[in-house]
Amino acid sequence: MFRLILLLLFIASPASAHGSAEQGGLEWTLDPWLTIPLGLLLLIYVVGAARLRQRAERSRPHQLRFLAGWAVLTLALISPLHAAGERSFTLHMIEHELIMLVATLLLAASRAGGALAWGLPKALRQGLGGAWRVPVSRLWRRLTDPVTATIVQGAVMWLWHMPALFDRALDHRGWHIAQHFCFVAASFLFWVAMLGGRERHRFGTAAACLFVTSMIGGALGALMTFSNSPWYAPYARMGMSGLGLDPVADQQIAGLVMWIPGGLVHAGAALYCFYRWISRAGARTATA
Numbered sequence: 340m341f342r343l344i345l346l347l348l349f350i351a352s353p354a355s356a357h358g359s360a361e362q363g364g365l366e367w368t369l370d371p372w373l374t375i376p377l378g379l380l381l382l383i384y385v386v387g388a389a390r391l392r393q394r395a396e397r398s399r400p401h402q403l404r405f406l407a408g409w410a411v412l413t414l415a416l417i418s419p420l421h422a423a424g425e426r427s428f429t430l431h432m433i434e435h436e437l438i439m440l441v442a443t444l445l446l447a448a449s450r451a452g453g454a455l456a457w458g459l460p461k462a463l464r465q466g467l468g469g470a471w472r473v474p475v476s477r478l479w480r481r482l483t484d485p486v487t488a489t490i491v492q493g494a495v496m497w498l499w500h501m502p503a504l505f506d507r508a509l510d511h512r513g514w515h516i517a518q519h520f521c522f523v524a525a526s527f528l529f530w531v532a533m534l535g536g537r538e539r540h541r542f543g544t545a546a547a548c549l550f551v552t553s554m555i556g557g558a559l560g561a562l563m564t565f566s567n568s569p570w571y572a573p574y575a576r577m578g579m580s581g582l583g584l585d586p587v588a589d590q591q592i593a594g595l596v597m598w599i600p601g602g603l604v605h606a607g608a609a610l611y612c613f614y615r616w617i618s619r620a621g622a623r624t625a626t627a
Contacts, residue, residue: 366422386457405451426577428574429592431593435597442523443529491525543616549608563598
């Protein structure tokens with residue numbers, strides 16, 4: 340595990356990034372507002388996982404899921420894909436799909452809450468049991484309710500793809516960071532909600548929410564795909580995108596990226612949850 344961590348740190352390090360940019364023309368985004376939180380997140384998890392290992396055996400698959408999710412999230416946000424996304428809407432959409440369909444799903448599946456808590460300094464760790472624990476727990480349960488999480492993610496997806504907000508994110512670094520933070524937070528809460536249920540009825544609810552999400556994302560992607568005019572002014576002003584496409588074609592391909600891969604992931608997960616729901620219902624009936 341530690342060898343993988345060292346490799347990931349090397350990939351994300353400023354020295355490696357500047358070297359690649361100078362030698363191969365690759366543009367790494369080394370914004371401290373991104374690299375420092377990502378580095379702290381990894382450090383806290385590694386320390387917490389090491390402490391937990393001394394007290395109880397920690398599931399290796401969970402560790403690998405966290406590291407894989409962290410790697411995908413980090414590379415999506417700071418690798419040349421991010422810089423290229425500012426010149427091509429298609430590449431920008433691929434970055435968003437990696438964040439919302441891969442990185443946050445792996446992070447949610449890693450169930451890293453315990454390791455992250457143990458990775459905090461002792462004073463902060465002890466503070467987790469303070470008087471504010473109850474209201475925070477209530478808020479967390481509300482936000483990770485499947486229906487609530489579906490509404491939040493759908494609203495975030497549609498609002499941030501409105502031309503006014505998307506243009507602002509493209510033109511201003513702070514708004515761009517806020518956009519990505521909203522995508523990460525909303526999709527992480529969504530996947531926690533989808534994966535968190537153990538009761539039989541939660542599989543049915545998750546299946547319905549995943550199906551609705553596939554329709555929400557699919558509708559937005561379809562609108563982009565069939566539009567004959569560019570939605571976003573910064574891309575329209577560029578003329579030809581970084582992929583050699585005109586703004587309309589670039590937007591249509593981006594719409595397909597949102598529509599098809601996103602729809603397949605959510606629809607496939609919905610079918611799995613529906614299968615689990617039916618299986619548990621059949622098992623319960625047979626037992627009765």
